[in-house]
Amino acid sequence: MTTAQRNRDLAEQQRSRDDVVRAAGRLFAERGFHGTSMRHLGNELGLLGSSLYSHVSGKDELLVAVVSRGAALFQALADEVLASELDPPQQLRMLVEGHVAIVADNLDEARTILNEARFLPDTARQPIVAMRDRYEAAVRTVIERGVATGDFTAADPGLAAILVLSVLNAFERWFRPDGTRTREQLATDMYRFVLGGLR
Amino acid sequence: MTTAQRNRDLAEQQRSRDDVVRAAGRLFAERGFHGTSMRHLGNELGLLGSSLYSHVSGKDELLVAVVSRGAALFQALADEVLASELDPPQQLRMLVEGHVAIVADNLDEARTILNEARFLPDTARQPIVAMRDRYEAAVRTVIERGVATGDFTAADPGLAAILVLSVLNAFERWFRPDGTRTREQLATDMYRFVLGGLR
DNA sequence: CCTACCGATCGGTAGG
DNA sequence: CCTACCGATCGGTAGG
Known part of the structure; x- marks a missing residue:
């Protein structure tokens, strides 16, 4: 082991799979899935592109991981909202508020899910699309409840x-x-705007 | 009519630069700028990737052409709206209505301008960003006029x-x-929605 | 618009 | 996690 290698090992920790996924999210959000190479991603983490394959099986898997993480957050919000006993407004x-918080705290995942999900491999796209549809259905359900109560038109x-x-998605x-x-x-401003649109 | 059929029909005709730009818009919208290769674009037109260089100087120029075409349409709409003597609503x-018409009639350009403009070469990005800002300013001006007249809040x-x-952009x-x-x-539905949001 | 290329880079693998 | 590669594909050019 050379001195340079030892220095690098001492100065920098080992990267976990989670570090790799997070860095991938950052680059996918910035440059797009097809604009990001494994070598560039490795460079972002201080290692070679080929070294990433000890953490993930391939580039596609990284996209699936980034998008799935984000989708799960929106999914959870939708379920929580529908299960609440609040009135429609x-x-x-x-x-x-939940949407804004998720996006603000997970900007890379949010941007990747919105712009790069279309590049998911066929096998992974279906469940992700289902989650997006479920989120959309939750919004529609809230609106329908509000129409029923007379809160919305x-x-x-x-x-x-x-x-x-x-x-929400433009945020x-x-x-x-x-x-x-x-x-x-x-x-609050976004809520007031859409509330106005529903009246 | 499938792409293959169209390719056959065009097999004996010459392609114009405009044909190339239009096909580029279609692919950029579908697969993204970085997900589209010159060979693939050539194939879409029934010729080789290298043959495209007799129509354009490079791939970047195609992106500039597609985006500029779309941006000019939105620009013209904004100017027309501001110059009109209609009341703010x-x-x-x-x-x-103008936005909807432009997007519906130029879907590839609209999708490319929204999703791929960030990949414009530095020299071309500035004027495009300026056009987008001007469009945004036009919307803001209409709103400010409406606030002044009391039509909006x-x-x-x-x-x-x-x-x-x-x-508008989600359309x-x-x-x-x-x-x-x-x-x-x-x-009409979009108009009513945003009008409600402004009251 | 094609033939025949160029160097660079791509995703990925074998072996340590 | 690195060294040393692989075949495929990339944007692009020379010359006709």
Whole structure:
């Protein structure tokens, strides 16, 4: 073992699979899946591209890991909202606030899920699409409940859900972690906007 | 008509630069800029990748061409709306309807401009970003005018503009040319939604 | 628009 | 996690 190698080993820790997945999320979000090479990803972690294969079986697996992690968070939020006993406007508020929090805390995963999920391998795409559909269904259900109670007006709840999701999904595009407004302020403004749209 | 059939039909014709740019838009929208190779693009047109270099100087130029074409359309709409003498709600309606029409008629360019513009070469990115900012400013101006007249309520017109643009920009993601609702219906529903959000 | 290439880089593997 | 590779593909060029 050379001195240089020992120095590197002492200076830097071993990378875990989780470190690799997180770095992959960062690069996929920044440069896209096809714009990111295994060598570049390795370089980001201070090692060679070929060394990544001791952590993952391939590049596709990294995309699946990044997207799955993000999708699980949105999934959990949707289930939590639907299971709550709040009235529809409060459920909608909970959805917006939860969505904003997930995106703000997992920006790389959110960006990757929105822009790169279409490049998932066929075998992995189906369950991810199912999770996205379930999230969309949760938004639609909240809207339908609100229409039933008279809190909302929506001639077409399916389309209304798409428009609410438009506002939610765009958040990862314009959110800046170093911005002046707090997440709570942003969530409140977004909630008021979509609430207005549903009346 | 399948791509293979179209390729056969075009087998004896010369392709123009415009054909190349259009095909590039289709592939960039479908598979992303980095997921599209010059060979694949050539194959789409029934010729070799190397033959494309008689039409364009390189792959980057194709991205610039696709994005510029789309950006010019949105630019023209923004200028037209601001120059009109309609009241703010009608200007907003004009903006939504125009946006929907542009996206529906130029889906590949719209998708490319939204998802691939970040891969523009540095020299070309600046003017494109400026056009996008100008479009955003037009939306904000309409909102500010509406606040001044009392038609709209928006504590923060800048944020309100972002939320309106969220709805507009998401349109290219869920619009399906073979859907049941007409563009006019979709534009009307989108208009009502954002109008509600501004009150 | 094709033939015939170029060097660079891609995802990935064998073996230690 | 590295060394030393592999075949395939990348964007692009020279010359016709």
